[in-house]
Amino acid sequence: MCCLCATVGRGDIILGNMVVEAEFLKSIPYFAGLSPVELDAVARRILEREVKRGEIILFEGEPARELYFVASGVVKVFKTSPEGKEQILQLIRPGESFNDVPVFGGGLNLASAEAMAPGVLYGIRKSDLEIMLRDHHKLAQNVIQVLSQRIEHLVSLVEDLSFRHVTGRLARILLEYAGDKGGERRLLTQQDMAAMAGTAREMIGRSLKFLEEEGVVRLERHRIVIKDKKALKEIAGVAD
């Protein structure tokens, strides 16, 4: 950067920044395959926003005004139940987007979003997106593709909506892994549990929390302690 400053004029430095931005933009599924001119048009409409850890970016239920991409950091998309319990729907990493469905649908933010780490977001206003979609067909095609993937993901979540089923499957896994006394320690992660239960990791986190609140298990560092084996068996639907 310094050598750039020393050798070229102001306009070129901005151009230099744009190249970096274009490289990043190209890696986002929405902008894959766009021509340099189109990418430039996108870059011009991007609003950069720095966020601090814990900063709320969007509130559920407010009008959806912007689509966001995470340039750096991590964003948590979550819903809050009437009892005030938080449910994480997704963690958004660099290159990924959030709030797209309500922005395209013209509705309200479906979930809230909070920065889990300091980072930079790229936002595009709904009105700007509409103009770009009208002018750039490739972009419109990409949007259709991204949104269909979203629908696929949502359908798989809907299949899991029966929270009771997931908790039941998790209970069975815990019983299977417990009490392996004497033998080799069998360790497993929440990711493993999710794969075994055929569900998303977020659902396992929720189910574990539920089991803890019900007093059936206790979560410790590195350990899941079964406090009430009988109740866990009932949840698992296995006979005593």
Added chain:
Amino acid sequence: MKMIEMPVIDQAKCNGCGLCLSVCSCQALVLVGNVVTAVETTDCGWCTLCEAVCPTGAIRCLYEVVIEE
């Protein structure tokens, strides 16, 4: 001295992106060179966010399942 269990990192899978460090609320993870290493500390409360956020599956927060006596 008793070893403190920490998230397990598969350094061959780590791409050095640093996302795990950015979500960790304690100083349990450090980048050494271009890979992450876990430093033994009881400050790590096993929130498992590092595992959740890792794009390459390099971090594993393992649980042992035990029945209370």
